[in-house]
Amino acid sequence: xxxxxxxxxxxxxxxxxxxxxxxxxxxxxxxxxxxxxxxxxxxxxxxxxxxxxxxxxxxxxxxxxxxxxxxxxxxxxxxxxxxxxxxxxxxxxxxxxxxxxxxxxxxxxxxxxxxxxxxxxxxxxxxxxxxxxxxxxxxxxxxxxxxxxxxxxxxxxxxxxxxxxxxxxxxxxxxxxxxxxxxxxxxxxxxxxxx
Amino acid sequence: xxxxxxxxxxxxxxxxxxxxxxxxxxxxxxxxxxxxxxxxxxxxxxxxxxxxxxxxxxxxxxxxxxxxxxxxxxxxxxxxxxxxxxxxxxxxxxxxxxxxxxxxxxxxxxxxxxxxxxxxxxxxxxxxxxxxxxxxxxxxxxxxxxxxxxxxxxxxxxxxxxxxxxxxxxxxxxxxxxxxxxxxxxxxxxxxxxx
Numbered sequence: 001x002x003x004x005x006x007x008x009x010x011x012x013x014x015x016x017x018x019x020x021x022x023x024x025x026x027x028x029x030x031x032x033x034x035x036x037x038x039x040x041x042x043x044x045x046x047x048x049x050x051x052x053x054x055x056x057x058x059x060x061x062x063x064x065x066x067x068x069x070x071x072x073x074x075x076x077x078x079x080x081x082x083x084x085x086x087x088x089x090x091x092x093x094x095x096x097x098x099x100x101x102x103x104x105x106x107x108x109x110x111x112x113x114x115x116x117x118x119x120x121x122x123x124x125x126x127x128x129x130x131x132x133x134x135x136x137x138x139x140x141x142x143x144x145x146x147x148x149x150x151x152x153x154x155x156x157x158x159x160x161x162x163x164x165x166x167x168x169x170x171x172x173x174x175x176x177x178x179x180x181x182x183x184x185x186x187x188x189x190x191x192x193x194x195x
Numbered sequence: 196x197x198x199x200x201x202x203x204x205x206x207x208x209x210x211x212x213x214x215x216x217x218x219x220x221x222x223x224x225x226x227x228x229x230x231x232x233x234x235x236x237x238x239x240x241x242x243x244x245x246x247x248x249x250x251x252x253x254x255x256x257x258x259x260x261x262x263x264x265x266x267x268x269x270x271x272x273x274x275x276x277x278x279x280x281x282x283x284x285x286x287x288x289x290x291x292x293x294x295x296x297x298x299x300x301x302x303x304x305x306x307x308x309x310x311x312x313x314x315x316x317x318x319x320x321x322x323x324x325x326x327x328x329x330x331x332x333x334x335x336x337x338x339x340x341x342x343x344x345x346x347x348x349x350x351x352x353x354x355x356x357x358x359x360x361x362x363x364x365x366x367x368x369x370x371x372x373x374x375x376x377x378x379x380x381x382x383x384x385x386x387x388x389x390x
Contacts, residue, residue: 185235
């Protein structure tokens with residue numbers, strides 16, 4: 001295989017930015033379904049795929065979510081056409097007999113909730129990376145956020161569920177004129193070694 | 196923005212597979228540097244970027260790594276041109292005054308190693324997703340693996356370091372003729388809700 005074309009590299013990685021201001025342009029449900037149908041293919045340990053998404057778009061549910069956000073994240077979330085609660089399912093292992101029928105992966109997780117929770121966070125975050133890049137591949141801009149009250153989000157959206165919030169991500173078409181300068185990154189020699 | 200072209204969508208998501216058999220084709224160091232220079236741009240909480248990579252290619256270091264792998268992962272790792280130890284730095288917060296100068300994010304993590312470890316795992320895994328898709332964008336195939344002895348890997352590669360292994364990923368040009376059938380995924384309605 002060859003590299004994908006430079007404009008796609010730019011859209012996914014080198015030119016892509018975290019957005020906080022949004023154009024007045026809707027995101028149809030069909031795009032959210034396309035987004036899931038891309039991100040779902042990314043690899044996870046034992047095909048465990050613990051990530052779960054709640055796409056919040058109704059004014060009533062958006063208002064509930066806004067109550068959970070840190071003050072600096074309220075306005076960008078209020079104005080985003082859709083906000084995704086990217087969660088993971090602590091009981092993801094119940095699907096393993098279907099998702100990974102080659103061996104019994106379920107029993108070990110069912111017997112060890114701490115191990116299951118760590119695997120849900122790790123693989124659910126890996127899928128969070130696929131989610132963000134799949135959204136960009138579809139032409140969406142993302143505004144992922146860690147600034148929210150996780151207990152409030154879990155109480156409001158997952159009270160009778162084994163799903164737990166991981167991070168929250170605004171989705172829409174960003175207003176590039178309102179971006180701030182980009183933060184620096186570590187150099188290859190700081191973050192990598194070849195041995 | 197528009198969707199990236201269908202062939203790139205296929206290369207990244209819909210046609211991409213986890214590989215275990217490799218063509219006899221080298222991966223130059225320059226491609227590993229290109230890979231880091233793409234994945235590094237993916238967003239993380241507070242620009243914390245805790246992921247660290249050790250690219251293992253020398254026979255001596257490969258032999259050390261093989262001692263740490265689960266039996267089913269030895270041959271695929273031995274034959275891969277490069278194997279990446281995708282790690283995270285438990286002391287990632289020491290870089291925050293440079294990476295996120297807008298506020299003091301360092302002190303809170305330095306005072307709470309458990310919170311720092313969870314953030315390193317979460318953001319390091321998010322970057323693991325960027326890593327896999329950046330490799331595919333460059334035309335590489337990936338073979339990510341969870342089957343290894345993490346204590347052995349940490350002892351062998353990170354004894355005097357704050358880096359810790361997260362997952363291990365073979366890199367090269369896969370032999371598509373030797374792929375197994377693809378595992379199923381959850382449906383949109385199983386994994387997502389729109390509210």
